[in-house]
Amino acid sequence: MAIRARRLTKVFETGRRRARRRIEAVRELDLDVAAGERVAYIGPNGAGKSTSIKILTGILHPTAGGATVLGLTPWEDRRLLARRIGTLFGQRSLLWLELTPRQSYRMLAAIYGLDRAAEQRRIAELGDLLEASGLFDQPVRSLSLGQRMRCELTACLLHDPEILFLDEPTIGLDLVAKQRFRELLVRLNEQQGTTIFLTSHDVADIEHVAKRAIVINHGEVIYDDEVAAMRRTLLATKVVEVGLVEAIAAPTQAGVTLLEHSDQVLRLVVDTNLTPIRVVMDELLDGPAVTDISVVDPPLEQVIGEIYELPAR
Amino acid sequence: MTRRALVEALRGSAHRSLVDGGGMVVSIAFYVVIVGTLSGLWRVAVHANGGELAGYSAVAITWYIITSEAAIVSVNARHIEDIGADIAQGTVAVELLRPASVLGVRMATEVGRGLPKVAALWGAGAVVAAVVAGGPPRSATLLLAAPSLVLAIIANLLAQHAVAAIAFWIRDAGSVWFLYLKAVFITGGMIIPLELLPDGVQHAAMLMPFRAMAYAPARLAAGYWEPMLFVEQLVWIGILGVVASAAFSAGERRLQVVGG
Numbered sequence: 309m310a311i312r313a314r315r316l317t318k319v320f321e322t323g324r325r326r327a328r329r330r331i332e333a334v335r336e337l338d339l340d341v342a343a344g345e346r347v348a349y350i351g352p353n354g355a356g357k358s359t360s361i362k363i364l365t366g367i368l369h370p371t372a373g374g375a376t377v378l379g380l381t382p383w384e385d386r387r388l389l390a391r392r393i394g395t396l397f398g399q400r401s402l403l404w405l406e407l408t409p410r411q412s413y414r415m416l417a418a419i420y421g422l423d424r425a426a427e428q429r430r431i432a433e434l435g436d437l438l439e440a441s442g443l444f445d446q447p448v449r450s451l452s453l454g455q456r457m458r459c460e461l462t463a464c465l466l467h468d469p470e471i472l473f474l475d476e477p478t479i480g481l482d483l484v485a486k487q488r489f490r491e492l493l494v495r496l497n498e499q500q501g502t503t504i505f506l507t508s509h510d511v512a513d514i515e516h517v518a519k520r521a522i523v524i525n526h527g528e529v530i531y532d533d534e535v536a537a538m539r540r541t542l543l544a545t546k547v548v549e550v551g552l553v554e555a556i557a558a559p560t561q562a563g564v565t566l567l568e569h570s571d572q573v574l575r576l577v578v579d580t581n582l583t584p585i586r587v588v589m590d591e592l593l594d595g596p597a598v599t600d601i602s603v604v605d606p607p608l609e610q611v612i613g614e615i616y617e618l619p620a621r
Numbered sequence: 622m623t624r625r626a627l628v629e630a631l632r633g634s635a636h637r638s639l640v641d642g643g644g645m646v647v648s649i650a651f652y653v654v655i656v657g658t659l660s661g662l663w664r665v666a667v668h669a670n671g672g673e674l675a676g677y678s679a680v681a682i683t684w685y686i687i688t689s690e691a692a693i694v695s696v697n698a699r700h701i702e703d704i705g706a707d708i709a710q711g712t713v714a715v716e717l718l719r720p721a722s723v724l725g726v727r728m729a730t731e732v733g734r735g736l737p738k739v740a741a742l743w744g745a746g747a748v749v750a751a752v753v754a755g756g757p758p759r760s761a762t763l764l765l766a767a768p769s770l771v772l773a774i775i776a777n778l779l780a781q782h783a784v785a786a787i788a789f790w791i792r793d794a795g796s797v798w799f800l801y802l803k804a805v806f807i808t809g810g811m812i813i814p815l816e817l818l819p820d821g822v823q824h825a826a827m828l829m830p831f832r833a834m835a836y837a838p839a840r841l842a843a844g845y846w847e848p849m850l851f852v853e854q855l856v857w858i859g860i861l862g863v864v865a866s867a868a869f870s871a872g873e874r875r876l877q878v879v880g881g
Contacts, residue, residue: 367717369877383877390720400715406637418629419721 310471310503311341311364315373318359318527333359335527336373343470346497346504348518348535352612356527357507361473364505365395378470391420394469394502396477401456402463403448409459410444413466420467427466434462437499438492454485461492471503472496478513490516511605515543523615531615542611544581550574550592551600559591577606626721627729634733645741652694652742656749659812660686664754675816681843682814683754687746688766689811689839692773695739698802700731700778704785705794714876724869728778735774743770758844765851769838772854777805777834779861782869789872804829810836814843833857 316337323329334356341347351357362368364377366386375382380389396402403412410431417427435441440458443451451459457477464472474493478486494517496502506517514521514535521538523531531538547567555571558564563582568575578588585603592598638645660683667674667682677685697703704727707713716723750757757763784801788794806812808822809831815823826832837850 362714365718367714367877386717387720390718395715395718397715400712404633404637406641407633411633411636415626415629415633416719418626419719419726421626421720 309340309376310343310345311339311375311377311505313337313339313360313364313373313375316360316363316370316375317372318356318363318368319371332527334363334370337524337527337529339375339522339529341503341505343503344497344501346494346517346519347506348514348521349505349507349524350509350514350521351507351524355525357524358475359527360524361475361505361507365393365473366390391467392470394464394467394472395475396460396464396472397475399476399479401448402460403456405448408445408447409462412448412463413444416463416466422467430466430468431462434465437495438462452485454481454488457481457485457489458492461489465496465502468500469502471505474504474506474508476508477506478508478510486510486512487516493517511543511607511611515539515605523612525612530612540581542614543605544579545606546578546580546585547604547606548574548576548578548585548588548592549600549602549604550576550598552597553599554597556592556595556597559588561587561591564588627725630726630729631733631736634730635737638734638737645738648694648738649741649745652690653745653749655694656687656690656746657753659690660750660753675814677814677816677843678758680750680755681758683750684757684763685814685839685843686812687750688743688770688842689809689835691739691742691746692770692835692838693777693805693809693811695735695742696774696777696781697731697734699798700781701785701798701801702795704782705788705797708785708788708872708876709793713873717873717876723873724782724865727782728775731778732771732775735778736771739770739774743767757842759846762841762844762846765848766838766842769841769851769854772851772858773834773838776830776854776858776861779858779865780830780834783861783865786865786868786872789868789875805831805834808832809834810839814839830857830861 316334316339317332318334320331320333321328322331337356337360349357349361359368363370364375364382366382366389369383377389378392382389402416403409404415413431414427422430431444432441435444438458438461440455440462443455443459448456448459478489481489490513493504493506497504504517506513508514518535521531521533521535522529550573552572552574556574558566558569558574559576561583563579565577566575567577576588578585589601589603592601663682663686664679667677667679672678674682713723716726719726747757781801784797785794787797807818808826808829810826815826815832815836818826833854837854840847840850
């Protein structure tokens with residue numbers, strides 16, 4: 309088992325004396341992740357995702373309960389574990405901004421105890437895998453965010469980690485860069501067997517990267533299933549927004565719910581279990597009045613809201 | 622942590638410091654203005670006192686000033702504030718994810734950043750001193766002043782890390798850097814040789830680590846053969862190293878319990 313947590317609990321105490329408050333960030337969390345899995349670990353803001361990741365990577369001590377990652381107790385064997393895991397937090401850079409990525413890799417390789425031959429071999433391998441070799445000699449400051457994230461991913465994979473903890477890795481990326489990054493994660497998992505443990509607010513990250521989704525809220529697991537099953541039950545709805553030059557009749561297929569309808573805008577929710585999105589799109593695009601059309605996933609908060617409405621598992 | 626990791630951290634940041642040509646030029650220009658003005662004032666005072674002040678000749682005090690200023694200016698004056706911000710903003714928490722000592726890598730990085738700078742500043746200062754006052758008073762002590770400058774930087778950075786570690790508890794070390802800098806200015810002998818301070822302050826300064834950060838290399842560069850200053854620096858580095866390590870270890874433990 310790559311990750312195992314039992315009754316993992318973290319309580320923060322804030323304020324002083326009478327105003328002292330206990331915040332239960334993680335509450336008796338049970339978790340099992342097998343080696344080689346691709347897991348999305350999701351939840352709304354304040355759900356306890358980051359706190360539990362910090363515990364699992366050894367940055368934080370739990371208040372109660374236990375956990376092992378690759379057989380090690382993270383908060384007791386932090387440095388030992390650090391040699392075997394990779395971490396990528398979307399808003400924190402692993403690279404030194406004044407250096408080129410290759411210069412940063414040299415420093416990181418020294419920290420992780422890689423000899424020069426291993427360092428160069430690994431950089432070449434990752435450059436090919438992540439299609440990033442051409443970026444390694446440019447100053448980090450001159451890279452676009454998407455390019456930088458590929459270099460960041462190289463940095464966190466340099467020491468060949470067995471598990472990759474990714475906290476909002478696609479935040480700030482444009483659509484093309486996001487898609488490319490997701491493909492890289494899947495390729496990494498399939499080619500190298502790296503376990504992926506991903507948190508994200510972006511439903512598309514979950515759909516395209518993960519095979520299994522664990523949803524937590526208020527520090528507890530509220531849903532744990534295959535993403536394919538989640539897609540059928542919770543991610544089956546899509547929101548369609550249509551720009552118009554004149555009013556048209558709204559589609560009437562089964563599973564289509566009207567959210568907004570005016571002369572300029574039509575907004576629909578489509579349950580794709582009942583009607584494929586293509587059927588609705590075809591009908592809308594057949595008319596001459598459509599100027600713009602977009603299909604978006606429901607926000608994560610809506611998905612979580614729907615989880616609460618599911619019958620008890 | 623391997624020695625190679627520290628060497629790479631030191632080498633990488635030294636390289637960064639060197640390639641930042643614009644920053645270096647600004648630092649040198651600022652430094653030349655300061656040492657030119659300050660040493661000029663001191664030479665006037667020495668001449669007014671009959672050619673000697675507390676044992677310093679005009680040449681000696683000029684070499685003192687260019688060295689004490691180089692020792693302090695080559696280290697980021699607000700490093701305490703930066704470390705405090707890194708602790709408060711969670712950057713240090715992320716550094717815990719590396720299999721390396723947070724303090725070790727940070728020290729190596731900052732020493733690496735300071736070394737090219739101190740070499741450039743001291744070189745420029747030597748030219749200023751040679752032009753306005755004359756060559757070094759004593760070559761042998763000048764040779765000893767060079768490694769003493771490196772020790773001064775190490776002592777200064779260790780002390781800054783030890784002080785900045787309070788940010789693990791109070792979350793805002795921003796105001797402390799100002800007090801720290803004033804202590805270095807006065808009791809470190811940066812702008813006034815310690816012999817010229819009132820007796821009480823002089824005695825207090827003798828017991829504090831700040832003199833290892835400016836006075837020691839400056840006194841050697843001024844031509845005084847006092848190798849004990851060198852030993853004193855090593856002792857202070859040992860003490861400050863233990864204090865900074867203990868403070869960071871305790872701070873990291875606290876971070877792991879209360880979060881970052």
